[in-house]
Amino acid sequence: MNLRALQADDAAAWDDAFHWLWPVAFSAAQAKLQPYLPAEVEDVAIESLEALVEKVRSLKSVEELKPLVASIAHHRAVSRLREWFTKTRGGGKTIPLDPLGEGGLADCPDPVADSPPVVLEQKELAQRLRRTIGELRPPTDAIMMDRFISELSYEEIARKHGIPIGSVGVYLKRGLETLRRIWGRREES
Amino acid sequence: MNDDHFFDLAMKVIAGQATEAERAELDGLVARQPKLKTEFERQQADVRLAREVLPLVSATQATTPELPAYARGRLQTKVRQTLGRPEASPPAGTDEQRRMMWRWRWLLGLATAAAAVALAMVLWQAPAPMIQVALLDTAGASRGSDAKELAGLQQTWNKAQVESFSSAEKAGAWETNWPGDGRRAVVKVLYDRPAGELRVLGRWKGKPFAKTFVVEQDFAAALNQAKRFIQEQTGG
Numbered sequence A: 001m002n003l004r005a006l007q008a009d010d011a012a013a014w015d016d017a018f019h020w021l022w023p024v025a026f027s028a029a030q031a032k033l034q035p036y037l038p039a040e041v042e043d044v045a046i047e048s049l050e051a052l053v054e055k056v057r058s059l060k061s062v063e064e065l066k067p068l069v070a071s072i073a074h075h076r077a078v079s080r081l082r083e084w085f086t087k088t089r090g091g092g093k094t095i096p097l098d099p100l101g102e103g104g105l106a107d108c109p110d111p112v113a114d115s116p117p118v119v120l121e122q123k124e125l126a127q128r129l130r131r132t133i134g135e136l137r138p139p140t141d142a143i144m145m146d147r148f149i150s151e152l153s154y155e156e157i158a159r160k161h162g163i164p165i166g167s168v169g170v171y172l173k174r175g176l177e178t179l180r181r182i183w184g185r186r187e188e189s
Numbered sequence B: 001m002n003d004d005h006f007f008d009l010a011m012k013v014i015a016g017q018a019t020e021a022e023r024a025e026l027d028g029l030v031a032r033q034p035k036l037k038t039e040f041e042r043q044q045a046d047v048r049l050a051r052e053v054l055p056l057v058s059a060t061q062a063t064t065p066e067l068p069a070y071a072r073g074r075l076q077t078k079v080r081q082t083l084g085r086p087e088a089s090p091p092a093g094t095d096e097q098r099r100m101m102w103r104w105r106w107l108l109g110l111a112t113a114a115a116a117v118a119l120a121m122v123l124w125q126a127p128a129p130m131i132q133v134a135l136l137d138t139a140g141a142s143r144g145s146d147a148k149e150l151a152g153l154q155q156t157w158n159k160a161q162v163e164s165f166s167s168a169e170k171a172g173a174w175e176t177n178w179p180g181d182g183r184r185a186v187v188k189v190l191y192d193r194p195a196g197e198l199r200v201l202g203r204w205k206g207k208p209f210a211k212t213f214v215v216e217q218d219f220a221a222a223l224n225q226a227k228r229f230i231q232e233q234t235g236g
Helices: A003-007 A011-033 A038-058 A062-090 A122-135 A140-148 A154-161 A165-183 B003-014 B020-032 B035-060 B069-083 B095-123 B144-156 B168-176 B219-234
Strands: B130-136 B162-165 B186-192 B197-204 B207-214
Touching: A003 A011, A003 A038, A011 A038, A011 A062, A011 B035, A011 B069, A038 A062, A038 B069, A038 B207, A062 A122, A062 B035, A122 A165, A122 B035, A140 A154, A140 A165, A140 B035, A154 A165, A154 B003, A165 B003, A165 B035, B003 B020, B003 B035, B020 B035, B130 B144, B130 B168, B144 B162, B144 B186, B144 B219, B162 B168, B168 B186, B186 B219, B197 B219, B207 B219
Parallel strands: B130 B162, B130 B186
Antiparallel strands: B186 B197, B197 B207
16 A cells, blocks of 8 residues: 555555455444444445545555544444434434344443543544554454454353463453553543 | 452453352452452453454454445545546637537536436336334233224224234344335334334335334324324335
């Protein structure tokens, strides 16, 4: 990926960039919208890449692209959710459409709560995301995802990564400390 | 007290994967050492943060899905508009020739627009929504009031066949089974008798909509409200 070519409006470079960045925009939007507004995921992903076009001249390196796209998509998805919640709450008693599928809402973060990824400015969010990607080294990153996104048990994680079960907690503890250091706590942010 | 043991125990409890015995052990530890309560709360906050941040980290590593073809054109247009690739030069010729050309272009544009509007008026007619209606009564369907309510549902949506369910599971399966190909609105109306609710769920133009009407004394009024809501949402 050549940032200069993008900044110089090279159509072929943009074509490559859109193919490369689409999964990022789509996945970031999907993470927020899928349980509530799945039909809007593609729309938000397109808008996010359009917004990237407007910001590309302010970037200094290609490594900024993915975190920036993810942060734009995240912010736009949160805005959509807020609009939707406002509209539905104002329009009479409503029911959520299969929120989070089988698992329900128990123990899951409020999708529009004022957590660091929601309250941070887009640029700041992208910077912290970039730091996180840099500091959360393998296999800690994969073990964290397995635990906190896929909700695997310690035993399943140990089997998957071929590590002793006693090491799983060590990786998780280290990973959580890294996140806390980069993102700060809610009350501190 | 081993820190790692407490961490692992708390992780299990926070994830809802702890056994009764493990939960009791954690409660006992916290009761004996109050500072562990603070540690537990910090761990809960850390997990909440991880659940917010990790999907974004994961998104930056995603390699699927593929960019849809329709999005590519729209995005390339945005690039041209924003980063300013020059448009084609204006046609050469005298001022008078250019003025004539613009007049013709204007007339041609007007004629095209008029034809498009006329064609749209002929072709466009919103297809009627597909409405499915059901009644859930876990107490059985033999009472007189059921028959009256069934008749009310049938009368309000006379093209629909009203289905009856005696279990919430079956009604739930019906509510989540969506027919149609997206070319017309699909609406499901479920009268949940035990809950005293008339639920409307629908999908139109790729967007879901839903509203619940509480049935108090007047079932007919709730039916009318639901019918109006469907018309507002689907235009049909």
